[in-house]
Amino acid sequence: MDDRTWTIVQFSEDLTVEAIPTSWIQGEWCHWPPFKQEKLTTSIKKCEALNTNWPRHTIKIFRNATFDDYAKARLKAKVAEDFSDLNSESECKGKRKRIQKMLSSSSDESLENIENTKLPPPPKMCKLSIKPNANDTVSSANLGQSKFEETFLKNTPSSSAETMVHQTVSNTAVKSYGNANSIKEWPDALMSFLFIIKFWWRLKNQNHLIRGILVNVLNEIRELNNNKVETTSTSIFVKFPDIQFPIENDEDFHKFEEELGNEGNFNEVVNELAKFGGSNPYNFIKRSMSSILNDSVLKNYSWLGRKGKKSLENSLTAKALLQAAEKCLRCNRKDVELAIQSFVKRSSERMKNKVNKNNGL
Structure with a gap:
């Protein structure tokens, strides 16, 4: 439920009348944002939250002049503006009665045009002037x-x-x-x-x-x-100089698995892989996994280790890939596992295509 309201007030400094968010009013004061015309209009329409650092001005609040519709509040403010210059106490009473009567009326015939009305600038501080006559005397x-x-x-x-x-x-x-x-x-x-x-x-x-x-x-x-991302860490492709990436044999793959057994190394690898990014889980696995493992190694593995192949499911490399994917894509773990299975399964096909390409077939 929308609980925003606007109240019609008169600024004491220059006697201008305006419909402002009720939340900007604090007692006999009003905080007025120092914005340009377009931003000021938007702030009033959207009932922007009060910022106590805004300059404040003294105001007079009209009775029964709070509305939950901005367009209606602006229309009523326009009506009240014509009667806001009260010159004497007697005129004040009569004119204020007329204002209250018009404010309480239900006529909304001009609501359609009120949105295009230009808001006045923030009230200016009153310039003081003292011009005493030469004949005036101070008695006490x-x-x-x-x-x-x-x-x-x-x-x-x-x-x-x-x-x-x-x-x-x-x-x-x-x-x-x-x-x-x-x-x-x-x-x-x-x-x-x-x-x-x-x-x-x-x-x-x-x-x-x-x-x-x-x-x-x-x-x-x-x-x-x-939200700062650690940028001083060494890339995994430099951190392990004894391992040639992408890994092309089981010996280097076992060395890499041993390095991932260190918690610090594991976290660095996850952060490094998360930077690869991707439009979807498969795209991410293709970009990141191909930089770590060559197809000549992947052809000997499958996700569950069936058909005489080695299992990749419980390897630290697979766990690092899963965590990196969840970190950068915020995707479902199951989708990442399926992406790894699909990428590993096509390793033999990619090797065959590469050979044919090199042979000009």
Whole structure:
């Protein structure tokens, strides 16, 4: 069952209205991904999982504005956008009632066209401006502090640490300029404070993005390390210099079997054979087995050792081939055994064809 939902919210910074995945909302905050337009649209439609490293913005949530259909949520968001600029408390009440009424309506006549609507860019931080009149005077320290909080603190996200910094700046400005006769004596210093904190806030958002990128890179490196194939091992064709590959006599074949009795050698041979690969079990056996055993040896063997031939079933070479096939193809063991039987059975036929080819027949 699909439990994805979208909620209509209004961003406090620029008063834009948007339908966003409900999982992106945390209290009065919304995490907004720093993606380009196409990827952003896809993320919202698919309800991409929340990443707390995304920048966050303050929002207002409309009541009864959560939907399990994205197209309907976008349509309702478009309706709410026309009434989102609330200028006064009285207008706010009336317009919000109209929004709630329209949001609760069941009209879906524009759902077909809403998918092509272009999403707005992420909200931008509010630019603060303080332009006091020359005739304005500061009657008390409280007046200076209230103006400062009105223009800056109200539009800046707050946490326990950030609020402490903002309050410190506010108190410093009030102590330095709160008792001045004219407000025009302190805007330059106050704007310096605002510039520093705004710059700090941007650095913090960039730090969140960098942290997110680093986490993804570290995860990829970890995954590569986990799936890394050992490449420093010596090839089996070099590791056993006393054996000539492909093996053409029983003596060398017995030497190879003795070398496979060592667990370390056996594992290296399995890894080496697994690198041959193949489109199917028979193709893999043909590629790998022909590099180890010549047909002149295989003609004396059969899988079960019938008709006077030697058994290959219990040999370490066969076990290494089975494990290598399962490792690289993830196939059924029975299919690999049948492939070995078929390849060994045709050894005499291959030798005959090779002789005819050399004789030009």
